[in-house]
Amino acid sequence: xxxxxxxxxxxxxxxxxxxxxxxxxxxxxxxxxxxxxxxxxxxxxxxxxxxxxxxxxxxxxxxxxxxxxxxxxxxxxxxxxxxxxxxxxxxxxxxxxxxxxxxxxxxxxxxxxxxxxxxxxxxxxxxxxxxxxxxxxxxxxxxxxxxxxxxxxxxxxxxxxxxxxxxxxxxxxxxxxxxxxxxxxxxxxxxxxxxxxxxxxxxxxxxxxxxxxxxxxxxxxxxxxxxxxxxxxxxxxxxxxxxxxxxxxxxxxxxxxxxxxxxxxxxxxxxxxxxxxxxxxxxxxx
Numbered sequence: 001x002x003x004x005x006x007x008x009x010x011x012x013x014x015x016x017x018x019x020x021x022x023x024x025x026x027x028x029x030x031x032x033x034x035x036x037x038x039x040x041x042x043x044x045x046x047x048x049x050x051x052x053x054x055x056x057x058x059x060x061x062x063x064x065x066x067x068x069x070x071x072x073x074x075x076x077x078x079x080x081x082x083x084x085x086x087x088x089x090x091x092x093x094x095x096x097x098x099x100x101x102x103x104x105x106x107x108x109x110x111x112x113x114x115x116x117x118x119x120x121x122x123x124x125x126x127x128x129x130x131x132x133x134x135x136x137x138x139x140x141x142x143x144x145x146x147x148x149x150x151x152x153x154x155x156x157x158x159x160x161x162x163x164x165x166x167x168x169x170x171x172x173x174x175x176x177x178x179x180x181x182x183x184x185x186x187x188x189x190x191x192x193x194x195x196x197x198x199x200x201x202x203x204x205x206x207x208x209x210x211x212x213x214x215x216x217x218x219x220x221x222x223x224x225x226x227x228x229x230x231x232x233x234x235x236x237x238x239x240x241x242x243x244x245x246x247x248x249x250x251x252x253x254x255x256x257x258x259x260x261x262x263x264x265x266x267x268x269x270x271x272x273x274x275x276x277x278x279x280x281x282x283x284x285x286x
Contacts, residue, residue, distance in 0.1 A: 064199015
């Protein structure tokens with residue numbers, strides 16, 4: 001069941017109120033799940049039940065995406081604003097330094113939360129921010145084309161397309177290795193989420209100058225890349241490993257840019273292995 005929470009964030013304009021949609025299930029240490037640009041929290045549904053068997057799982061719609069409200073007028077969608085806002089969200093939910101797993105934009109945010117002391121472990125799946133300028137332009141052009149296609153399709157045409165494997169591939173092959181296996185209703189929902197994302201353009205604009213260039217010391221970090229990622233090419237994982245030398249770099253065979261759907265068991269294992277390797281809160285023995 002999706003719920004909403006409102007909380008105060010810091011911004012260049014001063015304190016403002018943000019409202020975010022989230023789903024929460026399970027028990028144990030907190031685990032925050034962050035989706036990519038244009039997606040929604042349902043991206044994590046293939047793995048949520050597995051993770052919730054051991055953790056208090058909180059999957060969120062980032063501000064301006066899914067069912068979450070956009071950020072207040074004039075508040076930037078940049079890393080320096082959104083990552084601390086996610087920390088404020090956790091505080092509003094009674095959570096202190098969760099494990100964080102993120103995909104694409106969510107992976108970049110997860111790394112930033114780890115770097116700034118807001119996470120106790122980080123799993124970044126094909127994180128943004130390790131591109132060359134040419135790779136960034138390619139990825140942004142692909143995202144804009146997907147957005148334009150989603151906005152051009154009337155709902156009846158979208159539903160017709162989603163009923164065939166070829167149609168699902170046409171809609172989602174950029175982000176999945178096996179798009180034909182996606183459920184038609186899921187393809188419709190995520191295409192609508194991309195079409196209606198109020199934060200899409202501002203997030204993309206803010207990402208134009210983003211490069212993640214600092215280490216994330218003092219906590220477990222896993223950077224995992226789908227072997228068949230067509231959006232953020234897997235060689236970016238090598239750059240990520242150079243930037244965060246203590247990170248574990250993992251290849252995800254058979255997976256595309258959003259690997260949770262392509263291989264839920266593998267992605268769950270990667271997230272769980274990372275979280276389990278973290279020092280328990282309050283344990284100063286290591």
